[in-house]
Amino acid sequence: MTTETMENSLNVPLPASVRSRGQILDMLVRNVTRGAAWLVLLLLAGIGLSLVLGGWQALKTFGPAFLWTDAWNPVKENFGALVPIFGTLVTSAIAMVIGIPLSFGVAIFITELCPAWLKRPLSIAIELLAAVPSIIYGMWGLFVFAPFFRANVEPLLIGTLGQIPGIGGLFAGPPLGIGILTAGIILAIMVLPFITAVIRDVFETVPPMLKESGYGLGMTTWEVVRSIVIPHTRVGIVGGVMLGLGRALGETMAVTFVIGNAHRISASLLAPGTTISSALANEFTEAVSDLYVSSLILLGLILFVITFIVLSLAKLMLARVERRAGR
Amino acid sequence: MDVALYRSRKAKDKFAKTACFITVTIGLGALVLILWTLLSNGFASLGLYLFTENTPPPGSIGGLANAIVGSLIMTILGTVIATPIAILAGTYLAEFGRHSVVSSVTRFICDVLLSAPSIVIGLFVYQLVVVPMGHFSALAGSLALAIIVIPVVLRTTENMLSLVPPGLREAAFGLGAPHWKVVTSVSLRAARQGMITGVLLAIARISGETAPLLFTALNNQFWSTDLNAPMANLPVVIFQFAVSPYDDWRSLAWAGALLITISVLGLNILARVLVGDAAKQR
Numbered sequence: 311m312t313t314e315t316m317e318n319s320l321n322v323p324l325p326a327s328v329r330s331r332g333q334i335l336d337m338l339v340r341n342v343t344r345g346a347a348w349l350v351l352l353l354l355a356g357i358g359l360s361l362v363l364g365g366w367q368a369l370k371t372f373g374p375a376f377l378w379t380d381a382w383n384p385v386k387e388n389f390g391a392l393v394p395i396f397g398t399l400v401t402s403a404i405a406m407v408i409g410i411p412l413s414f415g416v417a418i419f420i421t422e423l424c425p426a427w428l429k430r431p432l433s434i435a436i437e438l439l440a441a442v443p444s445i446i447y448g449m450w451g452l453f454v455f456a457p458f459f460r461a462n463v464e465p466l467l468i469g470t471l472g473q474i475p476g477i478g479g480l481f482a483g484p485p486l487g488i489g490i491l492t493a494g495i496i497l498a499i500m501v502l503p504f505i506t507a508v509i510r511d512v513f514e515t516v517p518p519m520l521k522e523s524g525y526g527l528g529m530t531t532w533e534v535v536r537s538i539v540i541p542h543t544r545v546g547i548v549g550g551v552m553l554g555l556g557r558a559l560g561e562t563m564a565v566t567f568v569i570g571n572a573h574r575i576s577a578s579l580l581a582p583g584t585t586i587s588s589a590l591a592n593e594f595t596e597a598v599s600d601l602y603v604s605s606l607i608l609l610g611l612i613l614f615v616i617t618f619i620v621l622s623l624a625k626l627m628l629a630r631v632e633r634r635a636g637r
Numbered sequence: 638m639d640v641a642l643y644r645s646r647k648a649k650d651k652f653a654k655t656a657c658f659i660t661v662t663i664g665l666g667a668l669v670l671i672l673w674t675l676l677s678n679g680f681a682s683l684g685l686y687l688f689t690e691n692t693p694p695p696g697s698i699g700g701l702a703n704a705i706v707g708s709l710i711m712t713i714l715g716t717v718i719a720t721p722i723a724i725l726a727g728t729y730l731a732e733f734g735r736h737s738v739v740s741s742v743t744r745f746i747c748d749v750l751l752s753a754p755s756i757v758i759g760l761f762v763y764q765l766v767v768v769p770m771g772h773f774s775a776l777a778g779s780l781a782l783a784i785i786v787i788p789v790v791l792r793t794t795e796n797m798l799s800l801v802p803p804g805l806r807e808a809a810f811g812l813g814a815p816h817w818k819v820v821t822s823v824s825l826r827a828a829r830q831g832m833i834t835g836v837l838l839a840i841a842r843i844s845g846e847t848a849p850l851l852f853t854a855l856n857n858q859f860w861s862t863d864l865n866a867p868m869a870n871l872p873v874v875i876f877q878f879a880v881s882p883y884d885d886w887r888s889l890a891w892a893g894a895l896l897i898t899i900s901v902l903g904l905n906i907l908a909r910v911l912v913g914d915a916a917k918q919r
Contacts (some may be wrong), residue, residue: 332818333815335815335817335818336815336816336817338817339816339821340729340733340817342725343725343726343728343729343732344729344733344734344735344739345725345878345886346721346722346726346729347726347729347730347734347739347740348650348723349741350726350743350791351739351742351743351746353784353787354746354750354788355746357757357761357784358759360761360765360850361757361760361764362759363764364764376844380737386640387859411660412663413664414660414665415656415659415661416657416660416665418657419657419658419660423654423657434909437905438902438905438906439668441841441902441905442671442672442898443844443845443846443847443872443897443898443901444845445847445872445875445876445897446671446845446894446897446898448879449675449875449879449890450671450674450675451655451751452879452880453674453879454670454671480725499667499668499671502664502667502668506664506704512734530650530656531650532647532649532651532652532653532654533649535653536653541655553715553752556752556753557752559754560752560755560756560757561754562755562756562847563847563848563872563876567879567880587754588754590756590760591756591848591851593849594760595851595852595855607760609759613754614753614754614757616759617754618749618751618815621748621749621752622745622749624752625745625748625749629754
């Protein structure tokens with residue numbers, strides 16, 4: 311209902327001064343708030359634009375080959391994005407492989423298995439853990455997890471999986487503690503609360519009636535989860551997972567501590583590597599030449615585009631679940 | 638009744654339940670372990686000197702005073718810059734242009750940016766502020782933090798405003814109040830508590846952010862409250878000290894990490910309590 315129709319429908323004649331004052335203020339408030347909305351929109355659109363401008367020099371110098379060049383030589387000023395992109399994708403993939411089953415288990419436990427009194431504290435704990443700054447995860451990874459991993463797990467991996475022909479190459483090399491696999495595991499722990507919180511929320515949208523019908527037919531808890539809850543929330547689950555993936559792709563601090571920052575692609579997951587965000591965090595303030603800075607900004611643009619696509623898809627999928635639950 | 642089938646179904650159920658228990662143990666165990674490490678290392682180096690001494694050069698005694706003050710200044714400034722813009726824009730989205738194209742685009746982009754990599758925001762402010770000014774500055778750091786605050790506060794404001802019962806607004810319209818009066822005196826007032834929660838959560842979010850400060854505020858070994866110069870801040874100091882080879886720097890990093898985590902969790906709990914109160918009043 312607009313203001314005009316409101317005022318026309320009033321038959322009480324208002325003093326002209328009151329009415330015009332009201333109209334002016336109305337217009338003012340409406341336009342100021344609209345201006346703020348536009349400002350926010352432009353600001354956020356400006357992020358993409360500024361990255362394009364900043365990365366322009368590198369884009370002009372290296373062309374699209376920047377995407378698949380594996381060179382990273384600050385002295386000869388030859389840069390390519392392949393190694394950081396590879397590191398970003400591989401660490402995120404490891405994080406998803408480990409993180410998704412864990413989040414699923416925790417979400418199923420919270421919604422279906424745990425006693426009622428434990429439900430709220432557990433939910434709150436998960437949400438609080440999602441708020442812990444990522445630098446804390448990074449420090450823990452560096453000081454606690456990496457030494458433990460080097461001493462206990464990596465020799466075991468090299469000794470067992472590393473000896474199998476075919477996949478052995480993935481677990482070759484000296485146990486360093488830091489590296490791609492460590493970064494992936496730390497990321498998995500970090501995205502666990504995010505994914506769990508979303509999956510728990512979409513699980514809660516399943517109408518109780520459906521679940522109760524299942525139980526009434528004599529289904530076991532697992533059968534209810536597998537045949538009722540998961541099919542009903544499939545889209546939302548994918549959305550939650552993509553949200554976690556978006557986080558993992560762009561995560562900086564948790565990775566920078568434990569990735570080892572080495573600009574090379576190794577077949578072994580135990581070798582150090584680099585990701586887009588960790589390369590930025592480590593090298594940006596030390597980059598001296600314009601082309602170096604521009605190449606790093608171009609890396610940032612690539613990261614922005616990848617995460618934007620992933621997060622947009624996540625958002626669209628979750629919106630579909632919300633609409634269905636609202637009906 | 639088919640006993641074999643029955644048994645296998647029960648076994649599968651048992652297996653799945655056990656798997657769930659194991660994941661909960663692993664997942665929560667890891668998270669508890671992280672907090673435990675933080676608490677034990679952090680408390681070991683906690684002391685009054687953290688708040689009175691500045692960050693030291695390697696090998697000498699020092700605290701985190703300049704970093705704590707720097708973080709406070711930039712967090713407050715970032716919040717102060719972002720909150721009015723975000724609340725105004727959120728008001729437009731919920732009250733004036735609920736179905737307009739600008740609103741849906743802004744809403745979508747804000748949602749995406751809630752989870753977008755914060756290091757990219759650092760790059761943006763670097764280009765926007767640091768390059769033209771020619772040097773790193775606390776102002777740039779605050780702006781970077783402000784950009785992170787905007788989507789959080791905007792979306793909470795909008796959500797809280799849309800929770801205000803339409804009847805309240807209609808009652809005010811029925812009394813002949815103009816739209817601006819309805820918005821300021823009815824909608825915004827009813828949604829106030831939820832909006833405060835949003836701001837608190839945004840502050841919690843930015844007080845631990847490291848990545849966007851790396852190329853904006855940088856760091857400063859000395860006491861500085863000059864907005865036009867690099868400023869020390871807890872996250873970057875923690876990062877720098879934690880990867881250093883010096884033991885006293887590392888223990889300061891743990892203390893700083895503990896301070897940040899306590900404030901972030903404290904703000905989150907406070908926000909939760911406020912929401913609980915608001916729910917009770919309704």
